[in-house]
Amino acid sequence: MNNLFVYCEIEDGAVLDVSLELLTKGKSLAAQLGCKLEAVAIGHNLDGIERQVAPYGVDILHLFDDKRLYPYTSLPHTSIIINLFKQEQPQVCLMGATVIGRDLGPRVSSSLFSGLTADCTALEIGSHEDRKAGKTYEKLLYQIRPAFGGNIVATIINPDNRPQMATVREGVMKKEIFDAAYKTEVVKHDVAKYVSDADFVVNIIERHVEKAKHNLKGSPIVIAGGYGMGSKENFDMLFSLAKELHAEVGATRAAVDAGFVDHDRQIGQTGVTVRPKLYIACGISGQIQHIAGMQDSAMIISVNNDPDAPINAIADYVINGTVEEVIPKMIKYYKKNSK
């Protein structure tokens, strides 16, 4: 009872990275809370799924296996989670801030009247003193996220309602094996006790999933452009440099919103989080939401004609100049001097 739960997303029989990352984070939070880590897997043909999650230190895995539960639809997965949570009374529930997590999480939180914080960039355990009510809360989940256009970072708590729920994007937390030989207890549930036939009202007629066109998350070098790039054409320069350096191109939300590049290249709190060995920020001012998605880069170079751009403060190298000037020079030197 009162353990920490992670909802695991499964695509084609594989538990997604975002879920494994949350299990990793969940394991360390559970240790601080002195509770167990439990995982929930809902889908079809789930035999053996425990082997994928056990190394992350899962104490109990709840399995719900039924042909109708894959692919995901809102109501059946919601009913399972709600009924399971009524029974198990978790204190914390973590979900990926994915299309599925952001469809499921709010519905569950509404039904259980528990608070939910979206797109957290950090999770911690801490206390809270409510002076007005004269109450002190121990071991609450601090749900930390940038807010309001990224100028501020807010710490959100749910003092009185359980579970404390949070969603986190892929790549924000690190995935680390806890113990390769960890023993997970598997509980197979009778699906019919949790879902009614009436929940299966939405039919999936067609479904297309393509392999990602690029590997922004895993690329050792990322060249990112911001609104200061000015145009789609100027982004072509970044793609040329990326081709030379075998890098991937990323962008800020402002650049994506302006239509300079595709949405799936967005880096930051509401996009991809990257940790490359080199990050070249071009025409990026550096809002917190963007910084949240790249601050762990080993080396940061900022190319900007505004010497006061906030991103310069976290850069190892600042090149004072326009992107139009600097990038072609980089390409030219690299072509001439690399083998």
Add this chain to the structure above:
Amino acid sequence: MRIIVLAKQVPDTRNVGKDAMKEDGTINRGALPAIFNPEDLNALEQALRIKDKFPGTTITMLTMGPGRAAEIIREGMFRGADNGYLLTDRAFAGADTLATSYALSMAIRKIGDFDLIIGGRQAIDGDTAQVGPQVAEKLGLPQVTYAEEIMKIENSKITIRRGIAGGVETVEAPMPLLITVNGSAAECRPRNAKLVQKYKRALGVQEKAEITKAGQPLPYEDDYKQYPYLNIEEWSVADVDADVVQCGLSGSPTKVKTIQNIVFQAKESKVISSADDEIDDLMKELIENHTIG
């Protein structure tokens, strides 16, 4: 068909200037223009397309906010919505997504009959994407989120194309239904000149009070009696029979513990110019220490 469009007036966080924050770290709302939440416009367009296809469809705008948020209703009517309600009460202030959803769901119950509720996927001032699914849950409705296009409505079933991770999915759902629409869906049509002419004087109660507070008469006062649709209706907590404890701050399970202005841990940056030799030296160093190449 009866459609309710959920829309929110939001500060334009995409254009946050340096004066958006006050020195004490609080938000200078005055420096941020209030706009129609972009994805709610995509949602409105989907509703308008249904109305194009099925004449006789009515579209009702529903928003929650201060008096000036009546602008959202007006903007909706300029594009083809039939009417709208502004949910406004001090008791709604400080609501998190759950308390907001509760208030909206009570207003929807008051509106009564509907086939579809359509809203944007998320609002740019919070980016949570929670209010849509929470309203659906409160009303016991199924939901389709991340919609790209409403493709077909037939035999009280609706076919929707929606975005999923790395792809698309086409689903068929029963009505009544709640749909949230992505920003990548079709853009909203511009205002219609005739409708602007018709509704340009439409005002909410608080907007009228703002005009007349200094003892000024309300311009075109008689129009508001002659054309009832120029009076944008406002609803309070009591008007929608809501439980005040479930509204606003007291109805919000999440609390903001602290808000911090972020100060970056400044590194010691090496600053160079864009001169050829300085760029060359940097590139040389990056190649030599195997950062690149």
